Amino acid sequence: MHDPKRFLLSLFDAALSAADPLQCVPPHLPVEPGRRTVLVGAGKASALMAQAIEKAWPHALEGLVVTRYGHAVPCERVEIVEAAHPVPDAAGEDAARRILDLAESLGEGDLLICAISGGGSSLLSLPAPGLTLADKQAVNKALLRSGAAIGEMNCLRKHLSAVKGGRLARAAYPARVHTILISDVPGDDPAVIASGPTVPDGTSLADARDILDRRGIDVPQAVRDALSDPANETPKPGDPVFAKCTSVMAARPLASLQAAADLARKVGIMPLILGDALEGESREVAQVMAGIARSIREHGLPVPAPCLLLSGGETTVTIRGEGTGGPNAEFALALAVALQGLDGVHAVACDTDGVDGAAEVAGAVIGPDTLAKALARGIDPRKALADNDAHGFFAALGDQIVPGPTLTNVNDFRAVLVS
Incomplete structure (x- = not known):
């Protein structure tokens, strides 16, 4: 050659063209709008996903999407904010809190569209009760240095978060939730992509504690305490919340x-x-x-x-x-x-x-x-x-x-x- x-x-x-959000996202939009339709999202591709949805969605739309610094694109009806990746920062925490508030404002007959892609775990970073952003930053830094697999990282992130591991879907209930995903994980498991904010979590607090022990990861005591608190367990398969949730894969490796x-x-x-x-x-x-x-x-x-x-x-x-x-x-x-x-x-x-x-x-x-x-x-x-x-x-x-x-x-x- x-x-x-x-x-x-x-x-x-x-390879990049096959995963272009402008091409792969619109075919996966829901058919029917909600009484009120809100778009939220998180990830490195989420801003362009939001732009693609805006262009293809003929109905009323509002919302907020958080992406990595330098990855924003202009949108007319949806606010785009930038935050840090791979270690979360205050901008991501603020965006996650506002996204959770938007979900909680929805009711019966409303629709939440979620644009989720890789990187969302760090960008959508709202600590569970009793934890601080500094605690989550310490965990993220330790995980990145440990060589932990992405599934192990996300197990911990879910159980230390107020929004991941299905908690965003729980906040939106009883509204419909339609999640459009671009996969960055082996196996394309929706529960792993951005730590699965709108899908049930099959891992447990015990799994998270085991990962810390096996990997020898040193974390603040507040993190250990949070992983022993039953209130921080994530919603599981079979929870009625997920009966009103759908997920579609727009692009995959x-x-x-x-x-x-x-x-x-x-x-x-x-x-x-x-x-x-x-x-x-x-x-x-x-x-x-x-x-x-x-x-x-x-x-x-x-x-x-x-x-x-x-x-x-x-x-x-x-x-x-x-x-x-x-x-x-x-x-x-x-x-x-x-x-x-x-x-x-x-x-x-x-x-x-x-x-x-x-x-x-x-x-x-x-x-x-x-x-x-x-x-x-x-x-x-x-x-x-x-x-x-x-x-x-x-x-x-x-x-x-x-x-x-x-x-x-x-x-x-x-x-x-x-x-």
């Missing part, structure tokens, strides 16, 4: 992988989708991918070259070093180290929201020359990996992918091209 990097970036663009696979077929490259729900440490997933790529190059198994290995999901990084590097950049660096310049293998790893970890960078691209370029600049790839400094590594090489806010979020996108 003449330009593997350009091809890999075109695959990423195809698998659809974006399939869009990339379709593009590969058009240029004569066989795609192999390895899954949309891969989890685990980024560097360990990279080791597996490197092994598959090497097998293809040396044995033509499991498929012959040229081929494209596609995967999604959400890998994690247990931070041990002092560098800056999110899960996708760390995957790319670990893959380059594992491949050791293997000829004919190029790859891209990006977060579809345009933000990898805490950096305003989507991810990175690698090729057979990645390690050689680094060594020529006096950069030690293994040291960068040990320091969790993948973003610094790829910034020095000019191989970062920086699209800016994409205004959608269907999780990690990884493509390994073997020619």
Whole structure:
């Protein structure tokens, strides 16, 4: 292939297009308006979701949506506010309180439309009674450093929140609640996306306490106390509240992988989708991918070259070093180290929201020359990996992918091209 990097970036663009809220949200709007229709939402894609709903909804509409700083878009009937992600701030707390107030103002015959996407857990941050924003910030920071899986994070978030884990639906009852989701989680479980504010919660306070113990996460005593208070248990499946709730999935990671696979077929490259729900440490997933790529190059198994290995999901990084590097950049660096310049293998790893970890960078691209370029600049790839400094590594090489806010979020996108 003449330009593997350009091809890999075109695959990423195809994945983003498949999850564009302006295209995927309107078909999932409810048919009938309410006596009063209110739109609320939270997440990195929620502002563009709100704009899409406004344009397609011919009836009266009001509401409030909270998104990440830098992710707002103009809306005429719905207020858009910005807050912090991944560690919540006072702006998110205020927005969550106002959204809860809007839900509680609804009654029989009214309709609450919820636009929910990844990132909503941090953005929709209203502490449970007895907790402060500082308590929740401490928990979030500890979770991010622990390497906890997204499901574990959300279990804790639900039980420390006044709005997550089905509590927003309970506040709106007896109004109808229609939730439109863009999935950023392995398995597309609505209860996990943004910690499921409008769906029943199958986890318990005991589960949350167990996660803290297993992960060795140090939290304020107030958090421990809250997780022992039965009043903080979330509404469960079978609760009458959810009889008036519906949820629809507007975009999901698998659809974006399939869009990339379709593009590969058009240029004569066989795609192999390895899954949309891969989890685990980024560097360990990279080791597996490197092994598959090497097998293809040396044995033509499991498929012959040229081929494209596609995967999604959400890998994690247990931070041990002092560098800056999110899960996708760390995957790319670990893959380059594992491949050791293997000829004919190029790859891209990006977060579809345009933000990898805490950096305003989507991810990175690698090729057979990645390690050689680094060594020529006096950069030690293994040291960068040990320091969790993948973003610094790829910034020095000019191989970062920086699209800016994409205004959608269907999780990690990884493509390994073997020619």
